[in-house]
Structure formats: C-alpha cells, structure tokens
Amino acid sequence: MEAYLTFGGNCEEALNFYKQCLGGEITALMRYEGTPMDGAQLPPEWKQKVLHSVFDAKGARFMASDAPPGQPKPAYSGITMSVYVPGPDHQPASQAFDALSQGGKVTMPFAPPFWGGHFGMLVDKFGVPWMVTSEH
Structure with a gap:
C-alpha cells in the first residue's frame, strides 16, 4: 500500500521540499502537457503541472500529483x-x-x-x- 498525495497546483514545489527534508529523489514525473487532457480544456498555465509522480526516500515511497484544473483544492483530513x-x-x-x-x-x-x-x-x-x- 502506498500513499498518494494530491496538491492544488504546487505539487512540484512540495516534492522539491520533501527532497530537501527527507533526502529522497523524484523517481518519476509526468506533466499534463502531451497527455489526452492537453487540449482546449487545459489552461496553458496548467500544462507543466504534475499529472503523476513517484517519490522515494530511503525505502519510503509515495506518489503525488496536482489535481486537475477546476477540482477543489485538496484538504487532508483523517490521514497522516x-x-x-x-x-x-x-x-x-x-x-x-x-x-x-x-x-x-x-x-x-x-x-x-x-x-x-x-x-x-x-x-x-x-x-x-x-x-x-x-x-x-
């Protein structure tokens, strides 16, 4: 079982922060640009946002992404x-x-x-x- 964190447009900033804090690496990163979502419905400023990523740090691993545009900003409740x-x-x-x-x-x-x-x-x-x- 792995955790999957969702952000409201600042996923890459968060991943770089976690890289500094935990000494880990971003081992996979896919952007919205070039995917089937890249079209009229995707605002130009969202093309470089994170569609999917994997973060590894000394055996700890989680995945993360930016929620698609128009989705509510994620709020974490009931998880840690x-x-x-x-x-x-x-x-x-x-x-x-x-x-x-x-x-x-x-x-x-x-x-x-x-x-x-x-x-x-x-x-x-x-x-x-x-x-x-x-x-x-």
Whole structure:
C-alpha cells in the first residue's frame, strides 16, 4: 500500500521540499502537457503541472500529483503521512522533523514518547500531516 498525495497546483514545489527534508529523489514525473487532457480544456498555465509522480526516500515511497484544473483544492483530513527515519541515533529523524516543520505547524514536539524511541507530529506548509519516528 502506498500513499498518494494530491496538491492544488504546487505539487512540484512540495516534492522539491520533501527532497530537501527527507533526502529522497523524484523517481518519476509526468506533466499534463502531451497527455489526452492537453487540449482546449487545459489552461496553458496548467500544462507543466504534475499529472503523476513517484517519490522515494530511503525505502519510503509515495506518489503525488496536482489535481486537475477546476477540482477543489485538496484538504487532508483523517490521514497522516508516517515516516520512519533510520540512523545510529535519533538525530537524522530530528533533522527530518525540523525540516518538514519549516513553515508548518508542530502538533506534537519531536521527543521520546512513553513507548520508546523518538516521535513527533506536524502539519507541513502544504497542509500535509506527518508523523516522524526513530527507534533511538
């Protein structure tokens, strides 16, 4: 099972942000231009928006796209992206948490929870909720 995030026109910006935060790569990216949707119904400014993409980061993978023009802006409710950040200690996970929270809102600070390791929750600047965890 893989998560699929939908954005309202800023998917590529979000993917580049996640690339910085998580050290991953955009391994596939398809734009609206040149697809069957590229025609009279597709505004010119939408041609370079993301129709489909794949993001991989140290074994974590998700897909993302921009919603077609005219669709409501996505709002995330009832879901959370969960990322486990491996490392010899909790520092890589702490750095990922801090990076993801830039411009967003921390809902639970990154700290040791009662079950062990480190854990924190946030909503990033794109409105996507995240849980970041480390076993250390």
